[in-house]
Amino acid sequence: MSKEDIGITVAKDDDFSEWYTQIVLKAKLADYAPVKGLIVLRPDGYSIWESIRNTFDKKFANNGIRNGFLPVLIPESLLGKEQKHFAGFNPEVFWVTHSGKNKVGDRLALRPTSETLAYTLYSKWIQSWRDLPLKINFWNTALRAEIKATKPFLRTSEFLWQEGHTVHATKEEAEKEVMKILEIYKKMVEEELAIPVTTGKKSEKEKFVGAVYTTTMEAIMPDGKALQMGTSHFLGQNFSKPFEVKFADKDNVEHFAWQTSWGVSWRLIGAMIMTHGDNQGLVLPPKVAPIQVVIVPIYKKEEDKSKVLSKVEEIKKNLEPDGIRVYVDDRSELSPGYKFNDWELKGVPIRMEIGPKDIEKQSVVIAKRYNQEKSSLNVTEIEKIPQMLDEIQENMLNAAREQSMKNTMNIVNYPEFTSKIESGGFFKAAWCGKVECEEKIKEETGADIRVIPFGSDNTSEKCVYCKEQSASIPIFARGY
Known part of the structure; x- marks a missing residue:
């Protein structure tokens, strides 16, 4: 009998990390690749990803979004067009420097994300208002050098994901698209994967580099750590200007376009494993079960x-x-x-x-x-x-909601914050809106602002850290 045939040998409550890894391997969802930081999807794992993909494709199509394909190599000269954006990814980029024994000249990045490549092409494809809105989704792999602390589905050097990139004539239309996509994400994750999520905005410090603002959906895992499940970004004109994504309106007046980008990855599978699995192994929601x-x-x-x-x-x-x-x-x-x-x-x-x-x-x-x-x-x-399968699906979501509620706390003062953070969970705590307080909390507790929920504006409380007037009640947590 091989090790693969032996059941789960640790309890979920005793060693969550080892329990999780054993489920991934022994339930035959994935295996480790010969290169550190990479995994191989086995048929059951890929089937779950296909189910996720098929659901999104239907929802995207209903929103006028079509699929395209982008190559994995991006010239360094393109990445330099939006310096601030690329600087956020630079430490994680894999570079191709040679073709055989010959240097390639302009170094080629293995795609960490596709904004620069997509928008170089969009500037060619968009000429007038008739070309808008342009809404394309790409099912890709992305590569980021996650070598030190890897975990299957959650943090790997190569991962499957979808990334959508849309272009609009007006700011209002682009912002509506951001919210439409976030709602599509939320419905899919809750209705198909039976995982409850909280939606809202990222703080200025935590937003996607290059975005005007980032909306996010966050989930709390049974071990008390937060997991970012997906993001939808309003890019404004931050990319259209350097990449010259412009259009002529009906009066033949040229304008820079307004843009969005958004994505989820196979970490949704990791979240599903952690949320529903037990000491016997994997527990699959019926809608995505192979x-x-x-x-x-x-x-x-x-x-x-x-x-x-x-x-x-x-x-x-x-x-x-x-x-x-x-x-x-x-x-x-x-x-x-x-x-x-x-x-x-x-x-x-x-x-x-x-x-x-x-x-x-x-x-x-x-x-x-x-x-x-x-x-x-x-x-x-x-x-x-x-x-019966529908009832199982519904009951699994209800059980996950109950677990999430147990892991969510209202915190009124900083000593309480620091004393409870070790046990994990979502901490709802008043914040003044200053990045200094946000950074100090992160430095002292390891918790950051995961999401500022929609409708959480609040000026009647005192900041949990500095005691000045609050601006909102965000959710703090330690995360994956």
Whole structure:
């Protein structure tokens, strides 16, 4: 028996980091690549990413966004066009300096993000108001030198993501786009991955380099650390001016365009693992599960085999027209107990067990992964399975919301802040709006402003750090 076959050997509450890594590897979502900082997606892991991608593609298309493709290499001369933006990424950039034995001349960056490349092209594609709005999404990999503290899906040197880049004739239209995208992100993460998020703005200090402002969605993980789930940026004209993204209006007067950019990455998969997993392994929300129902036939006598397998095939055929992803585990060399543990580790939402006695009673045994509940279901009620999957999806989101609420605290003074930060969580605390206080809190506690929730403006409290009049009630936390 290989190490891969052994179940999770640490408890979630005892060693969260090791527990997480074991699930990624043993549930066969991903594995480590030969190059430090890189991972390989296995079929189940990629299937979850495809599900995320397909959902976004539908939502993007409904918003008039189309997909394109960008190359991974960016000339250094292009990156220098927006110095402030590129300076934020420079320490993380991988460089290509040679082609074979020959120097390439202008160094080529392996894409850390695509603003500079996309907007060089946009300046060619946009000439008049008729070309606007231009709304393109790119499914790419990005590369950033995360070598020291890597963790699968959460922090790797290469990662899968989508990055959208839109161009508009007016500031108002661009700002509406920023909020539309943030709402698309929120709905997808909550409705498909069953992870509750808080939306709002980043502080000036934490915003995307080159943006006028950054909107974000943040989630609190069960270990008390925050995870940024996605961002949508209003770029204003900060890129259109250096890259000359201009258009002629109906009166043939030339204007600089208004822009947005936005993205999520496969860290959504990491968040899903951490939020829902338990000591037995992965727990998958039904909407993104590669397999939603696994059927395990059980028989000891050879004469029972054909009868059981025939009933299993009948049930499978009844489920598939409803779009349910069904898999029959007919591996004869493995015991039913081994199979049960294997599918629990892989997080399949519903396990169905069928043996000779079940056939006699015209029933099947149903085991729900998320709460370990087992029950009998009459074979005439198989049509209830889609409803059951919907209920599991809803209950998983409700449980995650409950966990998030337990991990969210209102903090009224700084001693309380410093005493509780070690235990982790979302800390709602008044802030004066000054970067000096923000930096001091980060320096002294390791917590930063994760999000300033929409509607959290407040001038009636006192800043948790300096005791001056507050400007808002942001959420502070230590993060991944």
